[in-house]
Amino acid sequence: MVKLFLGNRAGVLLLIPVIVSIYFLLNHQTNYYTQNSTANLGLWGEAVVIFPLIANIAAGLLITINAFGINWLFNTNEFLERNSYMSSLLYVVLMSFYHSFYSLDGLLIAHTCLIILLYQLFKLRQNEDGRKTIFNGAFFAGLAASFHPPMIALIPFVLIMAWNIRPFIFRETIIAILAFSVPLLYAAVFVWYNGHSIDLKILEQTTNYFKKQTDFLVTAVLFTLLFLLSLVSIRGKMQKSSIRLKKLVRILWWLVGVGIAYGLVDFIFFRQIERFSFLMIPLSFFLTFSFSNKTFGIVAMVLFYLTLGYSLINFFQ
Secondary structure, rough: HHHHHHHOOOHHHHHHHHHHHHHHHHHHHHHOOOOEEEEHHHOOEEEOOOOOHHHHHHHHHHHHHHHHHHHHHHOOOOOOOOOOOOHHHHHHHHHHHOHHHHHOOHHHHHHHHHHHHHHHHHHHOOOOHHHHHHHHHHHHHHHHHOHHHHHHHHHHHHHHHHHHHOOOOHHHHHHHHHHHHHHHHHHHHHHHHHHOOOOOOOOOOOOOHHHOOOHHHHHHHHHHHHHHHHHHHHHHHHHHOOOHHHHHHHHHHHHHHHHHHHHHHHHHHHHOOOHHHHHHHHHHHHHHHOOOOOHHHHHHHHHHHHHHHHHHHHHHH
């Protein structure tokens, strides 16, 4: 499977919806990741899940779109010398350990908005007018915050990531802040009009959640080992890469920091690990490098298959 996705055949992406469907079928049979009766949509309130199947299908479609979007960003920005489709597979497998994979909620929608933010940031050029691009990127960052309120703290990181590519320009900074505020303003009016409360806890009490935290610790070890292997390849790649690619990688590093921060806050205050899922976006980029290293490529493949196997065996424990 890994060799297929590392190859240069775009048709392999047709396997992504199949793999997503397999995870959904396994969860449907075992009910390992239980579905809440309501979906937390952040400032947009709690949506009652009347038709669970529709919520599942919507989540599967969005996971697939996110995977395709990450892969498109990876290849169009030439993170590797040749096309690779491993980043899409990594996103699907890594996200399969989180509840948002199996039922549409604000957290998963925020993922989509962050990927669009990356698309806009990656479009920026040093010597070109960036006002429109920065507005669009900050708007989707604000939209992500409206669906997942803790991401309101994202705005300084959006500015820092933009400054990685472009110099500080006061007008563009003001535009970014205004664009970030627009969806939040509409969402705040919606909250005021409907008078609903904002629940920062992603999940209601779920059965066997301690087991899922144990799963997270096991997979975190596997992810970390893969990440350490990828660092070797990234370091070699950065020594020979263009200045622009180095700037894009720095943007992803900032996103890694954001994901770790949100995950730690989620675990400390709510004893949940769902917000660590934000890490899966930059990790899908970085972990792909581990398979390109001739020395450690085989080790990376073994670790990936262990992760994949564990994600499937999980449903039967």
